[in-house]
Amino acid sequence: MLEIKNLSARIGDKEILRGVNLIVPDGEIHAIMGPNGAGKSTLSYVLSGREGYEVTGGEAIYNGQDILALTPEARAAAGMFLAFQYPVELPGVGNANFLRTALNAVRRARGEAELDAVAFLKLARAALKNLSMQDDMLKRNVNVGFSGGEKKRNEVLQMALLRPGLAILDETDSGLDIDALKIVAEGVNALRSPVFSALVITHYQRLLDYIVPDRVHVLAAGKIVRSGGPELALELEARGYAGLEVA
Amino acid sequence: MSATVETRDTVEALSVEKYKYGFTTEIAMEEFPKGLNEEIVRLISAKKGEPDWLLAWRLKAFALWQKLEEPHWARVEHPPIAYDELYYYAAPAAPAPKSLEEVDPALLNMYEKLGIPLNERAALAGVAVDAVFDSVSVATTFRETLAKSGVIFCPISEAVREHPELVRKYLGSVVPYGDNYFAALNSAVFSDGSFVYIPKGVRCPMELSTYFRINARNTGQFERTLIIAEEGASVSYLEGCTAPMRDENQLHAAVVELVAMDDAKIKYSTVQNWYPGDAQGKGGIYNFVTKRGACRGKNSKISWTQVETGSAITWKYPSCILQGDGSVGEFYSVAMTHNHQQADTGTKMIHIGKNTTSTIISKGISAGHSNNTYRGLVKIMPNASGARNYTQCDSLLIGDQCGAHTVPYIESRNASAKVEHEATTSKIAEDQLFYCRSRGLSEEDAVGLIVNGFCKDVLKELPMEFAVEAQKLLAVSLEGSVG
Ligand SMILES: Nc1ncnc2c1ncn2[C@@H]1O[C@H](COP(=O)(O)OP(=O)(O)O)[C@@H](O)[C@H]1O
Numbered sequence: 108m109l110e111i112k113n114l115s116a117r118i119g120d121k122e123i124l125r126g127v128n129l130i131v132p133d134g135e136i137h138a139i140m141g142p143n144g145a146g147k148s149t150l151s152y153v154l155s156g157r158e159g160y161e162v163t164g165g166e167a168i169y170n171g172q173d174i175l176a177l178t179p180e181a182r183a184a185a186g187m188f189l190a191f192q193y194p195v196e197l198p199g200v201g202n203a204n205f206l207r208t209a210l211n212a213v214r215r216a217r218g219e220a221e222l223d224a225v226a227f228l229k230l231a232r233a234a235l236k237n238l239s240m241q242d243d244m245l246k247r248n249v250n251v252g253f254s255g256g257e258k259k260r261n262e263v264l265q266m267a268l269l270r271p272g273l274a275i276l277d278e279t280d281s282g283l284d285i286d287a288l289k290i291v292a293e294g295v296n297a298l299r300s301p302v303f304s305a306l307v308i309t310h311y312q313r314l315l316d317y318i319v320p321d322r323v324h325v326l327a328a329g330k331i332v333r334s335g336g337p338e339l340a341l342e343l344e345a346r347g348y349a350g351l352e353v354a
Numbered sequence: 355m356s357a358t359v360e361t362r363d364t365v366e367a368l369s370v371e372k373y374k375y376g377f378t379t380e381i382a383m384e385e386f387p388k389g390l391n392e393e394i395v396r397l398i399s400a401k402k403g404e405p406d407w408l409l410a411w412r413l414k415a416f417a418l419w420q421k422l423e424e425p426h427w428a429r430v431e432h433p434p435i436a437y438d439e440l441y442y443y444a445a446p447a448a449p450a451p452k453s454l455e456e457v458d459p460a461l462l463n464m465y466e467k468l469g470i471p472l473n474e475r476a477a478l479a480g481v482a483v484d485a486v487f488d489s490v491s492v493a494t495t496f497r498e499t500l501a502k503s504g505v506i507f508c509p510i511s512e513a514v515r516e517h518p519e520l521v522r523k524y525l526g527s528v529v530p531y532g533d534n535y536f537a538a539l540n541s542a543v544f545s546d547g548s549f550v551y552i553p554k555g556v557r558c559p560m561e562l563s564t565y566f567r568i569n570a571r572n573t574g575q576f577e578r579t580l581i582i583a584e585e586g587a588s589v590s591y592l593e594g595c596t597a598p599m600r601d602e603n604q605l606h607a608a609v610v611e612l613v614a615m616d617d618a619k620i621k622y623s624t625v626q627n628w629y630p631g632d633a634q635g636k637g638g639i640y641n642f643v644t645k646r647g648a649c650r651g652k653n654s655k656i657s658w659t660q661v662e663t664g665s666a667i668t669w670k671y672p673s674c675i676l677q678g679d680g681s682v683g684e685f686y687s688v689a690m691t692h693n694h695q696q697a698d699t700g701t702k703m704i705h706i707g708k709n710t711t712s713t714i715i716s717k718g719i720s721a722g723h724s725n726n727t728y729r730g731l732v733k734i735m736p737n738a739s740g741a742r743n744y745t746q747c748d749s750l751l752i753g754d755q756c757g758a759h760t761v762p763y764i765e766s767r768n769a770s771a772k773v774e775h776e777a778t779t780s781k782i783a784e785d786q787l788f789y790c791r792s793r794g795l796s797e798e799d800a801v802g803l804i805v806n807g808f809c810k811d812v813l814k815e816l817p818m819e820f821a822v823e824a825q826k827l828l829a830v831s832l833e834g835s836v837g
């Protein structure tokens with residue numbers, strides 16, 4: 108379970124999160140919507156431990172552990188995963204090598220045996236197949252020369268392999284055509300289980316046709332201003348965010 | 355304290371003694387009196403049972419060296435070297451072993467510990483090794499296998515005795531004894547090194563490699579390597595180097611000469627991991643090396659690949675003289691400096707023949723308080739019509755206390771030549787590190803991965819067995835560098 112209590116954070120002098128409260132029980136998928144600049148990405152970075160984001164108040168507890176005190180890699184080891192809004196390019200670093208290094212780092216931290224190259228490739232190929240992705244994805248350098256859609260799918264591939272307990276997807280649907288969108292949704296739905304939860308950040312209701320959320324929250328000006336069931340997304344789609352910021 | 359600073363401090367505390375090759379080997383040694391004079395030069399020559407012409411050559415080199423001055427144009431600094439305080443010859447006292455069975459077990463153990471088993475059954479498949487310990491070669495493996503195809507691979511001191519006509523013809527023909535200060539010094543006092551001869555049309559059936567180890571205190575290592583590939587021959591050769599951790603600096607001044615005749619190919623790879631000194635810059639090897647290859651024949655090719663992670667100071671410019679029409683020169687380099695290391699390295703590509711081509715890919719990584727300079731010359735002579743060069747120099751900075759410098763010289767005296775130069779300087783981006791760490795990689799592993807990615811175009815030129823080793827070396831050498 109993820110519990111965010113009164114979380115405030117700033118970048119430099121700029122106050123971005125102003126007391127976020129949110130609980131995501133195990134087994135649930137929650138959507139976060141909200142206008143541009145509301146602080147959605149900031150929330151995802153603060154939860155994953157990016158440098159430069161200073162927590163000024165509140166707490167974030169995942170499975171009973173105060174995650175704000177942990178390094179990003181320790182959060183990954185604890186089962187958290189962030190699918191980046193803008194996945195980062197790593198020139199010269201092969202995707203297979205990157206994925207295996209990451210997977211083995213996480214497996215080591217969880218006390219599981221590391222995978223050799225052969226075992227890894229078997230696993231990776233199966234994951235690629237499930238996501239209708241080409242094998243050559245593994246040979247290319249991490250995100251280098253990937254189209255926007257390929258980058259997002261590569262995030263989902265990483266998620267599928269790392270099998271997190273809590274996934275945060277930051278606008279993974281943006282810029283995807285409907286087929287790619289379905290692949291992303293399948294990737295998330297395949298992980299659904301009583302011990303998996305997700306925070307799905309999105310601008311568009313259409314993703315939520317494929318990943319049906321348990322709850323929908325609206326983040327505006329650094330706060331959760333409304334929460335509701337899946338129908339809230341439809342309402343926002345129809346009426347927009349107007350009037351929500353001041354709540 | 356930010357997580358980064360904390361990680362850095364912890365790792366720095368742990369990594370003081372990270373250089374895992376820093377042990378010394380106890381073995382009875384024979385040393386000549388310290389200091390350098392004509393008598394020492396004569397002693398070395400006599401010890402090797404050399405012919406008169408070689409002694410005369412050494413003496414000429416010594417006489418010249420005394421008149422030369424240490425070069426100071428490189429971007430490196432060091433206190434004056436006390437040449438009279440050095441030992442110029444140190445070798446195991448036991449008589450020279452005639453076969454592997456006779457090699458002192460203490461030496462075999464040491465090489466085993468360094469990951470270079472000299473026992474042919476345990477050796478890396480397909481790699482023949484010449485092991486040079488201080489001033490002498492102590493073992494050369496797979497000589498019989500190689501001899502079957504006519505390949506000569508032996509200590510150069512032995513080649514002087516067994517193949518004097520070859521040595522006399524080629525020694526000093528690429529790097530003359532008066533080429534520069536350190537080449538003159540080497541020519542006067544070189545004690546051993548490897549000799550390789552690949553006859554016409556033979557493709558060497560194994561990788562050849564020399565493993566250099568400095569062990570004795572206050573001793574300079576002056577090895578000399580000579581590789582000759584006759585018409586249509588090809589060979590891939592690799593050298594590795596390590597030394598114990600000592601507080602005083604030690605001098606390593608080698609000369610390497612390569613000769614490639616028509617259609618011959620020589621691939622020369624170096625993984626240089628001499629002791630770099632401690633985190634405060636105390637100790638370490640001064641690596642002042644002259645390496646040059648002559649593409650004498652048409653369509654010949656010489657390719658240098660180097661991964662330089664060790665040494666307190668590195669001063670080396672493996673070069674190609676592209677004499678034969680259509681000949682090809684390549685230089686692929688990774689130079690990594692950390693703590694207080696200094697590297698001034700690069701290449702010279704001298705285009706003499708028509709349609710000669712050269713490629714230079716240099717990757718410099720600087721961390722800590724180190725300084726890393728790429729210095730290169732591309733020279734196109736008037737007759738080299740159709741010559742081409744492509745140069746790419748990339749520098750990666752880790753931290754803000756280090757320096758990266760690029761000094762490319764281009765001299766083109768033929769209007770039809772095409773010379774291209776690209777250079778970049780970058781830092782490891784915060785978002786790259788965070789991306790890796792959010793996937794569970796430690797900061798050190800993330801840096802290692804990114805740096806290896808940065809060097810990929812060079813690492814892929816190394817023979818497979820050594821590429822993996824080099825990757826690990828890069829990661830280990832960077833420990834404690836993040837911040
Ligand atoms: N590195 C930064 N430095 C300064 N301000 C930033 C930085 N990153 C984001 N911001 C600001 O923080 C606010 C929230 O941004 P963000 O979390 O990216 O919003 P969202 O993802 O909801 O669109 C915006 O006003 C944005 O301009």
Ligand SMILES: [Mg+2]
Pocket residue numbers: 147148149192277278
């Ligand atoms: Mg955003």
